[in-house]
Amino acid sequence: MQHKFKSLHEKNKQTSNKTLYSSMEKNKKKEEAARRSFLETLSDQLKLPADMLVGAPIVTAMGRNEVCIENYKGILEYNDTFIKILSKIGTIRIEGKNLNISYFTNDEMRITGLVSAITYITQKE
Structure with a gap:
């Protein structure tokens, strides 16, 4: 009796890609938020408008x-x-x-x- 196995490789590949890209997006958003707050702090210290620095x-x-x-x-x-x-x-x-x-x-x-x-x-x- 011969059993046929269905490969889950493609499904696992798609799931891992979604997880990878979503974590990359989250990291990017965190970096942008940190950058904005850094620029706001810098603009306050230099007494410059934040718009000018950005x-x-x-x-x-x-x-x-x-x-x-x-x-x-x-x-x-x-x-x-x-x-x-x-x-x-x-x-x-x-x-x-x-x-x-x-x-x-x-x-x-x-x-x-x-x-x-x-x-x-x-x-x-």
């Missing part, structure tokens, strides 16, 4: 005719009615009329025109 964008509106954005990553879309800018915290959308990027460097840009709205679209966590 690299969050700094958006300065001067009236309705000029916006300065610092710490951005890139320009996603650009025309005379809206400009979408990528940052570490998500997308910044500037809406208005006759919008123009007067100048930009690797970390700063100046937008001119009649600004009607500044919208922040945060990344999903």
